[in-house]
Amino acid sequence: MAFRSLTARIAFWTLLAGALVYLAALALVFVGVRAVLFGQPDAALTHAELVRRAQWLLGGVGVLSLLGLLALGGFAVGIGRRITLPLRALNAGLERVARGDLDSPLAPIDREDELGQLARSVDGMRTALKAHIAELTAAVQARSRLDGELEAAREIQRSMLPGGGALQRSGSGFALCARLMPARSVGGDFYGVFRHDTRHLCFALGDVSDKGVPAALFMARVVGHLEGAARDTLDPQRILARLNAELCQRNDNLMFVTLFCGVLDLAEGALAYASAGHEAPLLMRADGECVTLPIAGGPPLGVDPVVQFAAQRYVLDPGDLLLAYTDGVTDARAAAGGLFGEARLIAAALAGERAPAAVVERVLGSLERHTQDSEPGDDITLFALQYLAMPTEGRHAGTRTRFVMPARLDMLEQLLGRVQGALERAGAINELVVDARLVLEELLTNTLRHGYADAEGLHHITVDVTLTLDQLELSVDDDAPPFDPFAQPLTDPASWTDADTRVGGLGLYLVRRLASVTEYSRVDDRNRTRVVLPRWRTRTTDR
Known part of the structure; x- marks a missing residue:
């Protein structure tokens, strides 16, 4: 009979040994009693002889009982060693696992009972844990490489923007400040500033569809074409048309970009501008009024290669400030769910000094208080440009x-x-x-x-x-x-x-x-x- 359970084995052999000892003692007592009580009488046997024979019988029973106990003790020790030795080996293996040694296999326990099953389960756990740690290590290394590559991409993207995403500049007739904060390591928002000559300043602010790496790659393409177009003409309408024709080519992923482009005549304050589906900038007038710059509208770039964009014109007074932004500003969401919105944007912009850097910092501070610890849902970009009259000379300048x-x-x-x-x-x-x-x-x-x-x-x-x-x-x-x-x-x-x-x-x-x-x-x-x-x-x- 085969027993797979250790408990069943111990119970069986203990009962068998006890039964054998019991039967032996019983046989000895039976034989002795029979010899004493039912043997052939011997007239010569004295009472003392009978007592001696009875003592011998009892002594034999005692000796046999002691031998039985010793046999049971030896059997118990054997059973204990059969249990404790595998347990010690198993415990030693677990201590090695606890110390981080997952390469050394556990001592083999060739048994089919609970101890054997436990040993195999523990060794299987060691193997699975080793494989899991190896997978985690590979994932961490891959993430580390990805983080390094994204950081390199972030630096490359920053290098494509004037000021690396935090620009503050002033010159004859103007002052400006720009800030860009991507929602991820890299993003699709961008801005550009180009000088044709000492009189004209060209600038642009855009937002690529999507976020992350795809948007960043498309943004790099946009910035490259934008700079080339802006260097060749002072007409924002032509800049957008040329850029749109370039972006519609090889655009299998159907990416698009909204863009506001303007050219400011620093001598006269005349602003020529055009928009490709972008939010209308705010115009903070020198007299304290804040309005939205009139926008004729138009589709985003990269959608239709033959679309026309409307050219518009607005003349700024000295001290007027233009605040352009991407939808990541007004669409920023608080933890409770409310959007930042245009009303908060205008309130923050008007809440203090009208210098470009001060306006941008106030808006960003208000935005941070609104969103608190909420994760940004989109890239955030602000571009503030203030027109300052160029100095005039001569007695009759007036x-x-x-x-x-x-x-x-x-x-x-x-x-x-x-x-x-x-x-x-x-x-x-x-x-x-x-x-x-x-x-x-x-x-x-x-x-x-x-x-x-x-x-x-x-x-x-x-x-x-x-x-x-x-x-x-x-x-x-x-x-x-x-x-x-x-x-x-x-x-x-x-x-x-x-x-x-x-x-x-x-x-x-x-x-x-x-x-x-x-x-x-x-x-x-x-x-x-x-x-x-x-x-x-x-x-x-x-x-």
């Missing part, structure tokens, strides 16, 4: 103020009021202020009614007012269809025909009578009208 108005008739009176206030603060006499209002009202009313009849609100008109010691110069810049208000010669109204009256009428006649200089030109598809009024009451009539 005081120059620039005004920008939407191309809407209902905004005309507000503009005239702002011009009047600026002239009065500059010390202009009342007669000059009245003449300036008349000239501007006539020129702008004519442009708004006839030049923007079908496009009100989509365009802006720029008015420059320069007051010197001896004259007042009024310059109007617009992108309406070509029209020269001074094309016809100045004649007496009494000699006009009906056709003469329809072109400008008495209003333009009065403008030309008041002015010492009237000029018109068409430059870069824009009308530029210039009127000079003598500062003092003496007027010349030669035009």
